[in-house]
Amino acid sequence: ATPTAVTCATGLFTRLGVVARRPGVFEKLPKVDQVVFDKTGTLTCGSLTLSETQRFTHDESLEVLAIAAAMESQSIHPIAKAFTPYYQTGYRLSESQYVAGEGVIASVNDTRYFLGSADFIRGNTQLGDIKGDHSVYLADKTRLLAGFTLSDTIREDAKATLHTLKEMGFATCIASGDTSEHVEQVAAEVGIDTLHKGLKPQDKLQLINQLRDQGKQVVMFGDGVNDAPVLAGANLSVAMGSGADIAKNSADLILLGDQLSRFPQAVRIAKLTEQIIR
Ligand code: ADP
Numbered sequence: 001a002t003p004t005a006v007t008c009a010t011g012l013f014t015r016l017g018v019v020a021r022r023p024g025v026f027e028k029l030p031k032v033d034q035v036v037f038d039k040t041g042t043l044t045c046g047s048l049t050l051s052e053t054q055r056f057t058h059d060e061s062l063e064v065l066a067i068a069a070a071m072e073s074q075s076i077h078p079i080a081k082a083f084t085p086y087y088q089t090g091y092r093l094s095e096s097q098y099v100a101g102e103g104v105i106a107s108v109n110d111t112r113y114f115l116g117s118a119d120f121i122r123g124n125t126q127l128g129d130i131k132g133d134h135s136v137y138l139a140d141k142t143r144l145l146a147g148f149t150l151s152d153t154i155r156e157d158a159k160a161t162l163h164t165l166k167e168m169g170f171a172t173c174i175a176s177g178d179t180s181e182h183v184e185q186v187a188a189e190v191g192i193d194t195l196h197k198g199l200k201p202q203d204k205l206q207l208i209n210q211l212r213d214q215g216k217q218v219v220m221f222g223d224g225v226n227d228a229p230v231l232a233g234a235n236l237s238v239a240m241g242s243g244a245d246i247a248k249n250s251a252d253l254i255l256l257g258d259q260l261s262r263f264p265q266a267v268r269i270a271k272l273t274e275q276i277i278r
Pocket residue numbers: 038039040072075077079080100101102103104115116117118135136175176177178179199200201224226
């Protein structure tokens with residue numbers, strides 16, 4: 001693009017609240033035709049709260065919420081915040097280890113626990129049969145102790161933005177690490193065509209590569225600490241202004257004020273810029 005057109009587009013972006021972090025963004029924006037959203041923090045607000053606890057153990061002395069809160073006390077994942085209100089002193093955390101996009105293994109008062117997705121629990125314990133449809137489970141080596149339902153609200157402008165993007169010809173897809181029904185609920189509510197769930201960060205990257213191999217020009221929306229490599233694999237990447245710093249540092253575009261609707265507007269500006277300079 002000519003310097004003048006880019007300067008002009010940059011000014012319009014600033015007014016819109018969109019930060020273009022890399023040269024070449026204005027050339028790439030008119031070409032993208034496939035959006036991929038990581039659910040938590042992009043389509044949803046990412047302020048998770050605990051809405052239900054299902055106990056699977058009859059051992060009443062086990063304070064499952066206090067154990068979970070201790071395990072999450074060093075995590076910056078949005079899931080961790082849902083447990084903060086249940087933190088109690090006297091639950092001593094040691095040997096805490098985080099597996100990105102899966103869960104936490106840690107000792108609390110010298111007992112080893114596993115807190116994470118159903119797959120993560122299966123992979124680290126002898127537990128095969130996992131009941132319920134929870135995003136997060138707590139187990140020790142031999143017992144499933146509890147399942148936690150977390151709720152998150154869908155962003156106000158998500159549905160309208162998806163509608164606009166489809167009108168503009170975008171194929172739409174959600175790529176979530178979550179395995180619960182919540183993924184289907186969010187996809188249905190905002191109107192997303194294709195749904196992939198239970199994806200680890202490397203699976204998300206593989207999905208992006210597949211779409212690119214099919215000839216798609218992929219724009220990935222992510223906000224989390226685990227999303228950086230996935231963002232880097234897309235043709236264009238978008239982070240939310242409130243997202244993790246590492247996501248913002250790997251993204252081409254940042255949407256200030258967390259307004260999804262600014263993305264289709266940015267595409268329109270870039271298309272107009274392209275027409276002017278032709
Ligand atoms: P998303 O794709 O929704 O951003 P992630 O890839 O970050 O989700 O995580 C996928 C799944 O891994 C979560 O739904 C949860 O089951 C588990 N998980 C990830 N981080 C944590 C954590 N800090 N504590 C417990 N479970 C976690």
